[in-house]
Amino acid sequence: MATYVDSTRSDTYARIYAVIRRIPMGRAASYGQIARLAGIPGAARQVGYALHALPDGTTVPWHRVVNAKGTISRRTVPGSELTQRMLLEAEGVYFDLNGRVDLARYGWTPRRARGKK
DNA sequence: TTTATGGCTGTCA
DNA sequence: ATGACAGCCATAA
Numbered sequence: 093m094a095t096y097v098d099s100t101r102s103d104t105y106a107r108i109y110a111v112i113r114r115i116p117m118g119r120a121a122s123y124g125q126i127a128r129l130a131g132i133p134g135a136a137r138q139v140g141y142a143l144h145a146l147p148d149g150t151t152v153p154w155h156r157v158v159n160a161k162g163t164i165s166r167r168t169v170p171g172s173e174l175t176q177r178m179l180l181e182a183e184g185v186y187f188d189l190n191g192r193v194d195l196a197r198y199g200w201t202p203r204r205a206r207g208k209k
Numbered sequence: 210t211t212t213a214t215g216g217c218t219g220t221c222a
Numbered sequence: 223a224t225g226a227c228a229g230c231c232a233t234a235a
Contacts, residue, residue, distance in 0.1 A: 104231090104232065104233095105232095122217085122218090123216080123217055123218080124218055124219090127217085127218095127230095127231090132230090132231065132232080133231095134217095134218080134229080134230040134231065135217090135230060135231045135232065136217040136218060136230080136231095137214095137216080137217050137218090137230075137231075137232085138215090138217095138230090138231060138232050138233080139216085139217080140215075140216035140217065141215070141216075141232070142232095143216065144215095144216060145233090157216095159216085159217065159218085160217075160218055160219080161218095165216045165217075166216075167216040169216090172216090173216090
């Protein structure tokens with residue numbers, strides 16, 4: 093039954109946004125992690141696209157999304173990465189001296205991604 | 210419709 | 223630890 097490809101051809105974004113919205117405050121998740129939770133494993137890049145397409149007054153905590161290394165990827169818009177870092181620090185997520193968040197500590201651990209320690 | 214790209218990931222050296 | 227290569231999937235032309 094109509095798993096995906098049923099509602100709209102681009103419900104992908106909606107799923108991605110939904111997952112990001114599930115990220116609790118003070119937590120950070122990686123693109124791949126979100127893509128997987130969104131039902132599109134391997135499409136980590138698309139997550140980045142979705143974030144790029146986010147509206148200005150979005151309620152999606154896009155700043156909680158970082159790459160697998162825990163660092164902030166360089167985006168097309170220089171300076172935005174600093175904004176992301178600022179927002180994360182405002183939520184209690186601090187970066188190390190290398191400019192990386194400790195995913196082992198702040199990493200979001202959703203129930204769907206369990207199975208391994 | 211097809212082609213190319215891209216805010217990434219994971220493995221190998 | 224860092225650098226390079228190839229793969230994935232959806233969007234835009």
